[in-house]
Structures are given as C-alpha cells and as structure tokens.
Amino acid sequence: MLRLLLFLASIVLAAQYAAGLVTPSLASAPRDGITAAGALVQAFGAHDDRLVFQGTPQYKKLNGDYLSTFNSELEPVLIFLPSTSADVAKFVKCVQPLVGLGLVYIAVRGGGQQPTPACNNVAQGVTVDLRNMAGITVNPTANSVTLEVEAGVRWGTVYQILQPLGLGLGVAGGRSNTNGVGGLVLSGGLSFFSSRDGFITDNVISFEVVLASGQVVTADPWTNADLYKAMRGGGNNFGIMTKVTMRTFQQGSLYGGSGFYPPQSFPSQVDAIVSELNSPTTSETHLMVSVAYSKRFEAFGGTVGLNQVYYTAPTAEPPQILEPFTDVQPQFDVLNSMRNMTLIDAANELTTPNTNDQRVAYMNLHVKMGSATLKSASDIYLAALYRFSLRKTSNNDGNGLGLGPSNGPIMSVLLVAWWDNPGDDGLVLGTGKSILEQIRSEASARGTLIPFIYMDYAFNDQDVIGSYGSGNKKFLQTVSKSGIF
Numbered sequence: 454m455l456r457l458l459l460f461l462a463s464i465v466l467a468a469q470y471a472a473g474l475v476t477p478s479l480a481s482a483p484r485d486g487i488t489a490a491g492a493l494v495q496a497f498g499a500h501d502d503r504l505v506f507q508g509t510p511q512y513k514k515l516n517g518d519y520l521s522t523f524n525s526e527l528e529p530v531l532i533f534l535p536s537t538s539a540d541v542a543k544f545v546k547c548v549q550p551l552v553g554l555g556l557v558y559i560a561v562r563g564g565g566q567q568p569t570p571a572c573n574n575v576a577q578g579v580t581v582d583l584r585n586m587a588g589i590t591v592n593p594t595a596n597s598v599t600l601e602v603e604a605g606v607r608w609g610t611v612y613q614i615l616q617p618l619g620l621g622l623g624v625a626g627g628r629s630n631t632n633g634v635g636g637l638v639l640s641g642g643l644s645f646f647s648s649r650d651g652f653i654t655d656n657v658i659s660f661e662v663v664l665a666s667g668q669v670v671t672a673d674p675w676t677n678a679d680l681y682k683a684m685r686g687g688g689n690n691f692g693i694m695t696k697v698t699m700r701t702f703q704q705g706s707l708y709g710g711s712g713f714y715p716p717q718s719f720p721s722q723v724d725a726i727v728s729e730l731n732s733p734t735t736s737e738t739h740l741m742v743s744v745a746y747s748k749r750f751e752a753f754g755g756t757v758g759l760n761q762v763y764y765t766a767p768t769a770e771p772p773q774i775l776e777p778f779t780d781v782q783p784q785f786d787v788l789n790s791m792r793n794m795t796l797i798d799a800a801n802e803l804t805t806p807n808t809n810d811q812r813v814a815y816m817n818l819h820v821k822m823g824s825a826t827l828k829s830a831s832d833i834y835l836a837a838l839y840r841f842s843l844r845k846t847s848n849n850d851g852n853g854l855g856l857g858p859s860n861g862p863i864m865s866v867l868l869v870a871w872w873d874n875p876g877d878d879g880l881v882l883g884t885g886k887s888i889l890e891q892i893r894s895e896a897s898a899r900g901t902l903i904p905f906i907y908m909d910y911a912f913n914d915q916d917v918i919g920s921y922g923s924g925n926k927k928f929l930q931t932v933s934k935s936g937i938f
C-alpha cells in the first residue's frame with residue numbers, strides 16, 4: 454500500500470519552549486561490533502539473557518520490530534536488553550573505550566517508532582533496546598501528581614495506567630499509543646496539549662541518565678541544569694536516558710477526531726487554520742490539516758483532505774471553534790469520527806499498527822503561519838503527486854530548539870510516505886525531497902521560511918541540530934562533550 458501525506462500541524466508557541474534539538478543519532482557506517490560483543494560477553498557472560506545475538510529467533514523478532522524497514526534492515530551484531538539503570542551503566546562502561554576510539558557505534562532504541570533511517574539501530578554495531586525498562590510509578594504529593602516512567606515505556610501504557618486512577622489526570626505525551634517515551638521527551642514532542650502546555654519535553658521535571666562515564670545522574674533545573682536543558686530537545690547526544698519524571702494535570706474529556714473530504718476544499722481549510730492560529734482565542738485547540746494520497750480513495754482520484762482537530766477542555770456542546778474544520782462540505786460522512794472522547798480514545802484513533810514491513814519516510818520544514826505559502830505548498834504537493842501517480846508506483850499495493858514565542862505561531866510542514874517496494878525508494882524519496890525543496894524555496898521567496906527542522910520528523914539528510922541556530926548548536930555541543938555521545 455502506498456500512502457503519501459502532506460501534513461500541516463500547528464505549533465502555537467506558548468509561554469514555554471524546549472531546549473535545542475541535536476542531530477539524529479549515530480550514523481550507520483559499518484564498524485566492528487564483534488569486538489564490542491566480545492567485551493560484553495566477558496562482562497556479562499555468554500549466556501546472559503540481556504545479550505541477544507544475531508542469528509537467534511529472539512534477535513529476529515526484536516530487530517524486525519521497528520516502524521520502518523529502513524531501521525529493521527540494519528543488523529547490529531548484538532542487541533543489549535537492560536532491565537535496570539545499573540545494567541545500562543555496566544554496558545556503557547564496557548563499550549565506552551571501543552566507542553571512544555571509533556571502533557564501534559552503538560544505537561539506542563526506545564519504542565522504535567521514529568522513521569529516520571539509522572536513528573535507532575546500527576548495522577554491525579550494538580543496539581541497546583530499552584523495552585524491558587517498563588516501570589511506571591505514580592507519585593501523589595500534596596498538590597500535584599508526578600509520574601516516573603522508565604525509558605522503555607510507550608505512551609499508550611501511561612494513559613492506561615492513569616485513566617483507572619479516576620483522578621481525571623492527563624499527561625503531555627505522544628498522540629499514538631505506540632510512540633516511545635524516550636524519543637519524544639528528548640526531541641521536543643508534540644502532544645494533544647501542545648498549545649496549552651508546550652512541547653512534551655516542557656513537561657519533564659527530571660531525567661535519570663547514564664553518561665558516557667557510566668555514571669548514573671539526575672538532570673533537573675537544580676542538578677546538572679545544562680544537561681537538563683540540552684536533553685530537552687537535544688535527542689540522544691548526551692547519554693542514555695533511563696527514567697523521566699513528568700508532571701500531570703487535571704484533564705477531563707476532549708472533543709475531537711478526524712474528518713475526510715475531497716481535496717478541493719483543502720485551500721479553504723488552510724485559510725481556516727491560518728485565521729484561527731494567527732489570532733487564537735483559546736489555547737485548548739490542537740489542529741492538524743493534511744492532504745494525502747491513498748489507494749483507499751482511488752475511486753475519487755486518490756487524493757483526500759484530512760482534518761484531525763481537537764478541543765482539549767471539557768465541553769457540553771461541540772465547540773464552535775472547531776466548526777470551520779468539522780463542517781467542511783462535502784465530506785465523507787461515514788469516516789467522520791468527531792466525538793467526545795478520553796485521552797485513551799484520542800490516542801487509540803491515531804495509532805497505526807506496526808506492520809514491520811513498511812518503508813516509512815518523514816521529512817519536514819517549518820514556515821510562518823500564512824495562507825499563501827501553505828496553499829502553494831499544497832499545489833506543489835498535488836502537482837508532484839500527479840506526476841508521481843503517472844509512474845504507476847501505486848500498484849505496489851501493498852529548549853535549545855532555537856524556537857521561541859517570537860517565532861510563533863508556525864506551521865510544521867511534514868511529508869509522510871509509506872510504501873513497501875525497496876525498488877521505489879529512489880522515486881518516493883526523490884519526489885519527497887523535490888516537493889520539500891520547492892516548498893522551501895517558495896517559502897524562502899515569500900520570507901516565511903523558519904529554519905527549524907523537527908528531529909522526530911526529519912529524514913537522515915536533514916541537519917536538525919544546525920537548524921536550531923549556531924548559538925544553540927554550540928551550547929549543545931559543549932554539553933555533549935562527554936566522550937561517546
């Protein structure tokens with residue numbers, strides 16, 4: 454199945470903003486993972502169940518479990534499965550000398566849901582898979598509740614734990630159940646509540662992290678404050694995060710869902726989102742409008758408009774503010790899912806099953822909120838799709854972020870592609886890059902381009918850390934001078 458999406462997500466920069474983003478992970482250049490594996494066998498013993506070797510059924514299962522085959526195709530020599538931060542510390546001490554000499558690369562994997570090639574797995578290296586670090590602790594204090602979450606947890610599990618407590622608690626996490634906690638708290642992270650509560654990482658109270666030295670430290674506003682700032686957006690460049698403490702908030706029902714409509718209405722939806730976000734009357738909306746190509750809509754020419762819009766405070770009536778997005782006519786009424794919902798319902802609806810055999814590419818840029826740029830973006834996209842479909846590829850059915858309130862509101866322009874034939878990589882990626890380049894030069898000519906690139910939605914040739922601005926990049930590099938990360 455081929456699916457392509459031009460996705461416009463609003464980022465309203467509230468009072469807070471995150472610390473800088475750094476380049477996605479370690480590269481995938483072939484290195485000598487065998488020596489590292491040998492050192493780990495010496496340290497842990499050959500039969501330790503934390504070491505999973507290439508060629509075993511367990512390895513096959515773990516290494517096949519990524520959102521995108523761009524990552525499951527990479528084959529580390531060994532997968533390390535820690536259950537405690539002490540395990541991670543012992544691992545880091547063991548591989549540190551080899552990594553320091555450039556003899557081996559390691560990769561860190563949380564939920565495995567970031568599609569950026571080689572961000573969470575490494576050919577011929579060693580991959581640390583955090584999935585067994587799955588603890589969640591709820592800590593009620595006098596006037597708030599905090600959550601301690603270990604690095605292998607996915608957001609859906611967090612929502613499942615919170616809801617039955619019946620305290621009406623919410624937390625700023627991923628919009629899909631399968632998104633890992635680690636990737637999102639370290640990269641920035643957009644939640645349903647971003648207009649109100651900032652990036653996901655703005656809701657982090659403290660991190661527990663294993664540094665290159667093997668030391669387990671806390672990073673919060675009082676202890677290792679620079680590290681705390683750098684990790685909030687800086688990605689995996691500072692150490693292996695083992696636990697994160699998050700704030701929670703009172704959260705009643707949400708009102709929202711998805712609506713599909715013919716692409717002719719897309720420009721009017723762009724006008725609606727720009728008009729709302731340029732003079733927001735509330736910080737309780739989360740608005741995403743997209744235009745997409747999907748085989749599912751072939752009978753209608755293949756392209757479709759998609760709105761995913763939310764009002765994040767309880768409301769007795771469907772909120773008026775969403776009407777421009779929910780009332781678009783004509784629309785495919787049977788696919789409309791707008792309703793009163795819980796956080797669990799909302800995240801369930803946006804969860805895509807992991808098929809383990811799809812090639813997935815995300816690439817992104819950011820522009821100032823303005824109709825002209827966004828409409829031309831959709832024109833560029835649709836024109837490219839038209840040429841693309843002529844090639845008949847569709848038959849493979851198959852806060853160092855450098856962003857502040859002065860930049861906002863801005864629009865995240867994200868291209869998403871899912872396909873399954875490796876032979877189409879060149880065509881799909883080439884088309885995507887060319888669409889993005891054209892949108893970039895269009896926005897640049899209009900003076901609406903924002904240099905920022907979002908780490909989680911970047912392809913591996915996008916310079917994420919550089920996009921935070923040179924001051925932020927320098928700061929992140931200084932904090933990151935820790936030896937191996």
Ligand SMILES: Cc1cc2nc3c(=O)[nH]c(=O)nc-3n(C[C@H](O)[C@H](O)[C@H](O)COP(=O)(O)OP(=O)(O)OC[C@H]3O[C@@H](n4cnc5c(N)ncnc54)[C@H](O)[C@@H]3O)c2cc1C
Nearest residue numbers: 561563564565566567604628633635636642643689694909
């Ligand atoms: C269907 C879908 C929905 C999505 N929804 C959202 C959304 O709502 N909001 C949003 O902002 N993004 C969203 N994304 C993007 C996705 O959530 C991010 O890419 C996120 O990074 C995934 O987290 P993960 O833990 O699964 O990451 P992984 O793929 O495991 O890792 C991502 C990166 O983080 C690093 N990392 C992970 N854990 C640690 C750790 N403990 N210590 C050090 N480094 C670590 C990895 O090395 C890697 O570079 C979505 C993606 C998909 C496919």
Ligand SMILES: *[C@@H]1O[C@H](CO)[C@@H](O)[C@H](O)[C@H]1NC(C)=O
Nearest residue numbers: 706708767768769770771793
């Ligand atoms: C949504 O549910 C809440 C709680 O049950 C209720 O108070 C509210 O009236 C409902 N709103 C709508 C729009 O149905």
